[in-house]
Amino acid sequence: MLAVLSPTRKLMRKAIAVAAFIGLAACDPVMMTTAGGGGPRVDTASPVPVALLVPRSDSSAGAVASSMENAARLALASLDGVQIDLRVYDTAGNAQQAATQAERAVAEGAKIILGPLYGEASNAAGVAVADNGVNVMSFSNNPSIAGGNVFILGPTFRNTANRLLGYAARQGKNSVVIVHPQNLEGEFGKAAIQAAAAQNGVRVAAVESFAFSQESVNAAVPRIRDSVQSNGADSVFLTSTAAGALPMFLQLLPEAGLSPATTQYMGLARWDVPTQILSMPGAQGGYFTLSDPGATTAFESRYRAQYGAAPHPLAGLAFDGIAAVGALVQQGRSDALGTRALTQNSGFQGANGVFRLRPDGTNERGLAVATVRNNQVTILDPAPSGFGGAGF
Structure with missing residues (x-):
């Protein structure tokens, strides 16, 4: 376990720089006068x-x-x-x-x-x-x-969430616990998942948040596990990136008893970069999206x-x-x-x-739905080549 947590903690420390680069700050849009x-x-x-x-x-x-x-x-x-x-x-x-x-x-x-x-x-x-x-x-x-x-x-985030929950619903998944950090990006992610869930007939069983720190992630793990189990959810939707809390959750949640065999993991971010994510227990069988390869x-x-x-x-x-x-x-x-x-x-x-x-x-x-099998990326549902297909 210690051999895995060391690099995941290093990835966690990089998240602040990544979040700053994304630049989510904004003002209200102005309508055109024409x-x-x-x-x-x-x-x-x-x-x-x-x-x-x-x-x-x-x-x-x-x-x-x-x-x-x-x-x-x-x-x-x-x-x-x-x-x-x-x-x-x-x-x-x-x-x-x-x-x-x-x-x-x-x-x-x-x-x-x-x-x-x-x-x-x-x-x-x-x-x-x-x-x-x-x-x-x-x-x-x-x-x-x-x-x-x-x-x-x-x-x-809305596009990704809609693609994943639309696919998940077609696989019989109908209830989800949303997990997000208590920052602006996490709030955007949560809102996108909630809207996509409503659009696809998926019940949001609970929303679990955590402060943006390693200690808070560790403390959130048993709470998330209990929330999934007590609310009868069949899925957990993680908003975090590979540079944030994602690696820790994919390692620690299965270790805490939230098995990917019984709970569908999915995430807003890519799970194939860095490649070490592919070997984490929570990534196995999980859903994420890729652009058309x-x-x-x-x-x-x-x-x-x-x-x-x-x-x-x-x-x-x-x-x-x-x-x-x-x-x-x-x-x-x-x-x-x-x-x-x-x-x-x-x-x-x-x-x-x-x-x-x-x-x-x-x-x-147009996004493809991907998963991890035997530590390798596998496409479950290809990216649509036009509009009007199952991916939209």
Whole structure:
């Protein structure tokens, strides 16, 4: 046991840095002043100006910005006969500068904005250009900034929770205990699971929270076990990441008597990175999601061939933004970048599979349901290749 807990505790200590990088801070979205959310008219016969807002000079995110810019240019090279004039602006990871750069981009002719990376900066950019009728496709995953002229491209907890609980319900699982840390990210995760449970007819038997510390995780384990058993739940849904409390729960809950043979484990985060997660007892038979493996592999291979290195995990979001804009401009309509076009039900083909933007500013992505068998990842239900299938 001690040999396992040592690395899991190290992973736990990394969580604060990871949570800070995700940047979930946000303000209220501002509604567009143009009818229906609008969008500027575009001349699809000429190069369409598109602004990419990334934190180039942010010392903590410069590498992400570079990888995103590379991915955007890779997507440009994939467009068939579509002309896009990509213009890159530096936000420095700062909300005020993001707003200033968004205004500058629109003044210089940008018809749509891709980025920024962080939620607060994206909200500021959206507010700054709302009166101009320009839409913002943010790289954030924070649903609280979505709406009006701001659309988020980052994978959402609601999308993941809905995919997992929809699949679990079809396997006969109908009651769940939610386990989340007492922080902003944990609250977002809990709310997403509760909403997905209601949508899929799954009963939330109980909600168990814990303070963001190793001691609190240890103390929460017997309480979670007793809650699952006393409330007659058949599943436990963990919101924590591999860099947070997830490894400890996957080790300690089975040791405390919550067997994966009788209780379905599932989680909002990926369980295949780092690989040591795959050997933990609670991971065996558990449910988690992955993006479309085939699409992801193809994107990563193309990126390596072009740039000689692997893309940052978030780089695909910039590729997706260009792919969506390119697909819409190719239709040749003057309202190609308006709200109605952006939210077309058929969606788009992206770096990691199909995705679509919703009228509320959030998104849906085609996800595969995966599990762990014999310490190896196994796909239980493939990612859908289009909308309308079992995964949606």
